[in-house]
Amino acid sequence: MQEKPWKPWALLAPSITAVFLLLVIPVCFIVVYSFWLRAPTGADIPAFQFGNYQKFFADFFYPGILLRTIRVSLETVALCLVMGYIPAYFFYRSETRHKAALLLLIMLPFWISFIIRTLSWINILGDTGLFNHALMRIGIISEPLGLLYNEGAVLLGLIQYLLPFMILNVYVSLEGIDKNLLEAARSLGCTEWQAFREVTLPLSLPGVSAGCLLVFVLTAGTYLPPMILGGPGNDMIANLIFKRVIGTLDWPFGSAISVILLGLLCVIIYTYNRYLGISQIFKSFQGN
């Protein structure tokens, strides 16, 4: 089959056409549209001007939301790392017979709709939710605590959505470590903790950084948890895009915000790829 050099191209043609037509060209459209004008009547006027970007950076309102997006994304990354590394390590070292089942459970949330996972927190944190109900039952509080519609609730929703990504990335990386290395370290006199710190931890860093990047990128582009679990002050940049495009139909400004979000992510992904390589990211998906 090697003698027909056109063959792989024929196999690839439909996919490449689809991605070009439905992704590359539309994204270019966003960039073009972001320079257009919006007439007071609501019509879009083709133009080349930077008014939409000037509007974004005119005062602190929009840049504040951009900064909040970055801050919330970093918080989510840190919390996912803290909550995810230990379970991943547990899967790696555990010799339980149920390891496959436990790993399957971690992947289970991928199969459950994002909107259900997000709204499920209302049942826990709401005024009549599990938490308030339990606390009032015990008698610690008499009035329900306002646990919803703040940044904490948004973070819980985000972590629940993204934690499996982090755990899987770290686990895939840990699983690739030769266990003989650990035994060698132990037989040379390392304590368990030293062996972890000197051998396992450094070798798992590719998975850690891949997980961090994935969690950051996915958080920065999401609007559902702030919309459902957050209050008016918890909007992130994706909420802004949603409101401008679906709410006020301001396409040029919505496009400009999209370009700014895309630009932020491009800088981060480019820097990451430059120093660490992007291919690790895709490994965790192939485990499924």
Next chain:
Amino acid sequence: MKRFFSGWSLIRLYTILVYVFLFAPIVAVIILSFNPEQFGSFPMKGFSFRWYVKLAQNDSILHAFKNSMILGSLTALLVTTIGVPAAMAFVRYEFPGKNALNTLLLTPIMIPEVVLGVALLLFIRWLQQPKSFLLLLIGHVVITLPYVLLVVQARLVGIRREYEEAAMTLGANAFHTFREVTLPLLMPAILAGMLFAFTISFDDVTATLFWATAHNQTVPVKIFGMLRNSISPEINALGTVMIALTVSVPLLAGYLSRRFSRGGS
């Protein structure tokens, strides 16, 4: 050694707590869907299928369900039709620009779905086409393509070239070889890809909210609309139906494939 043991039990406890964190809200959705009360929350005031019956009588929800099923199935068919050949090209052939193209086809994973949603909608608007079922379909194909590529490629790597070469040596032409040898070996990978595509399409909300119309709602979009009022046992019931569907199908498929492969060897 004793100290390590206690450290290990801490690790295990921590892992259990993480599981509780991940699953407690979902379990709450399922439990509360059986609460007969109007504003059903804790405490449970009995057990009933009241809200499920109400769902089954709600025409707009049934319509959304039908829509989601058709959309998911068509997405799965279409995306494997274009994705499996591409995966074969990446696994079986060497050609210039292979890595760059592979990255290009995987980029939809890294592009936020909001941007994808806006971009495709803008494009359709420029073409002066209305929002339609077709928009949802092509949008879902773009979203699911990278996942299907990854899953199918991973399985393809495990299929050995020699079987195909043997068939060719024995006189089969390329088409016969594909139909009689490659396709049957590939079938588990194709089914896995289709299943994955179906659930992603069935569950997607972020981009779909941009593309759906009042006439073309999917179940998650419908749930989003219902949430506008407040959470209700009806939403929990609908969520439970979705969880049952999107979780049981892949679990069942995994179980069956394991059984068959065990029976085969």
